[in-house]
Amino acid sequence: MIASGLQTTGAHVREVHDDFHGDLLEVSMGPHHPSTHGVFRMQVTLDGETIVKLKPVFGYLHRNHEKLGENTSYLGSMPYTDRLDYLNSMTNNWAYALAVEKLAGQPVPERAEYLRIILAELTRLLNHTCLAGFLLQDSGASGTPLMYAFREREKILDLFESLSGSRMMCNFQRFGGCRTDASPEWLAAAKKLTDGYGAFLDEYERLITGNEILMARTQGVGVLKPDLAISAGITGPMLRATGVDYDLRKVDAYGFYSRFAFRVPLGDHGDTYDRYMIRVLEMRESIEILQQAFRDLPAGPIMDPKAKLRGFRPKTGEAYGRIEGPKGEIGFYLISDGTPNPYRYRVRPPSLINLTVLEDLCLGHTVADAVIILGSIDIVLGEVDR
């Protein structure tokens, strides 16, 4: 077999060895289920409480993003990218802007690149904080951790709102720069938030990380092996939790990430606990990046003066641009035929591709574990189904 990690038989049904067992039970979890993070559905086959087969079902939020992108101008697709992964609109904007800039050969001024890094790292803080809250919610700590997470989220959203005018759907990046400049007051507020974020993480970790129940529920649950992770195209914190050192901020060094000193946290076991810890450690590195960015932020324009916004028509060609989003590699593949609309507009969704291994992670575990494994994969349905 040439496959790596693929079971070509299709059915992953575990052999049942004990004599005392009943029939297999099929359970449909979703699309309306409190723990599936939106309209995601899992068709689970159970032997007792143990999962012997799990098939994800997609499409309940298929909003035809790619078709709309083909019928809209390049700039007109920017607000749609906000709604892909609606927790992280800033990084989606950046990935799309990067792809179009590659397509058109458009340079970006230095200050805009720094602003992009600041906003992307704030988004990473926001996403990972929310993930930690939702993961704990899924494992039964109803309320409190999520309240803490959303308290911090509101602070970051206030920053986004004062800069871009919208809490969630920022629509901030442009081809060749950013839409509005950050005022000194905004930067001071953002720096204050960054300086205080470490204290929040300390508080949160005191509350959560050493918690015995969390460890019992997550350690050794949903172990992902590195070779399967690579073959299945897993990216982001989920990949790095298995110990594979692949962070596009280092590998591609897009933007000005090569100027920043930061470490890439790697996991050891690839289990749910590692996936949680990787995010906490990444948040601490993001704080480092943010502090360097506030220190080194240069003055200057935020928009390339030659950049064209209206009547933007890139030359015939194609480009694939990708960045390290909080959930993994988010990429845009654009084909231009010289008209104002892209001929093909493709989104590479990290959430969807990270779900490839969901069945492998869940086999042999209980339904309750499947819920936290899904929570630790960190999906957003707007991006899974597009």
Next chain:
Amino acid sequence: METTDQLRDRLLARFPGAEISVVTNPGPAAQHSLLLSPSPARDIAVFLRDDPALRLDYCSNVTGIDWPTLGCLEVVYHLYSMALKHGPVILRLRTTNRTDAVTLPSLTPVWRACEFQEREVFDLYGIVFTEHPDLRRILMWDEFKDHPMRKDYVEPDDYEWEPTPHGGVLEKAKRHYPAAPVAGVADPGPASASPATKP
């Protein structure tokens, strides 16, 4: 990493019978790609994955494209190497036509990352991947018959006239709604004749 031309020459030396050509990208991105004939594609993919100088162990992105002008459907694979941290190498596979000969070899046995993405291409473009472990519709429902991402797909005519139309919306509104009566001419009747509004 070697250039696309060097890679093509090396592949031709290794797979003498295969048809491999370089598709030049005229844009500033200059990401050139390799157009493969379908039959040896999977062997070439295994070679690309296992070759020690390339180690393209990570298939990032699978894209379906409809080319009515070329009369074919196309799949594009973006390959990177996590081991050697380079890329992308871009592979293109084309079907013979857009109607009945739409079969391509699945690369899911080589890179499992293709599993859901190839299902998506099958769903939205109608390309049939042989030896895909689970080729079903992924985004649309199973009863659905069309392939909506094709350029000639006609969507259900189911939304009403908008007061501020533009481009395509105006065209649809013209098909959908009668023009306002000119003074002196009888009322053409309500717009309920549209298919969406029939009970």
Next chain:
Amino acid sequence: MSDFATTLPTGITEPDRDELRRQGILLTSLEEFYNWGRSNSVWPLQFGLACCAIEMIAASMARFDIARFGSEVFRPSPRQADLLIVSGTVTKKMAPQVVRLWNQMPEPKYCIAMGACAISGGPFKQGYNVLKGIDRFIPVDIYIPGCPPRPEALLHGLMTLQEKIRGQKLTGPDAPRHLRADTTCDYPVPEFGEHDLEPPANSAVWQAPTMMRKEKGQA
């Protein structure tokens, strides 16, 4: 129900009631009391569809605190819920499930269409898989525009719904659905067709607006 149950005794005005309340006497009608009770404990269904769901969660968190309005009890089961907040884009693949959830909720039940997508398809209106408004299949009580609406907008929508509940009559022709014999509380669930949902809309609750297209230059 008799008039006694639904209307205050004649001759007693609002100032009189205030005066009585100050003396520790609460004078009310059954209708008013009943509506007051249920308007202050509207339990929503814990049901998120898309982006708006995140703002719905934010509304239930500490900063906006939907508990101030008695609606913090998000029920995972439709059998225990009074309010369906359609928070996000309803796709055609999801529409039958939304209608089914609505049918499973016991009367009296209310529906809030939260966000542009739930109202009309919003920015995704031109999508082939997007339902152009949930009101094509189920009756909507409150529409909240926005993409996504802020949590404050959701709170305002909830308060508007509470006002609507408080104003409902228990008898007569304006009585709500669940108190009338001539209406059904069951809405047909659309089927998956080969090209579209079948039927694409429920004509009992939704009619396409009749509009005339004006040619250029036409007065």
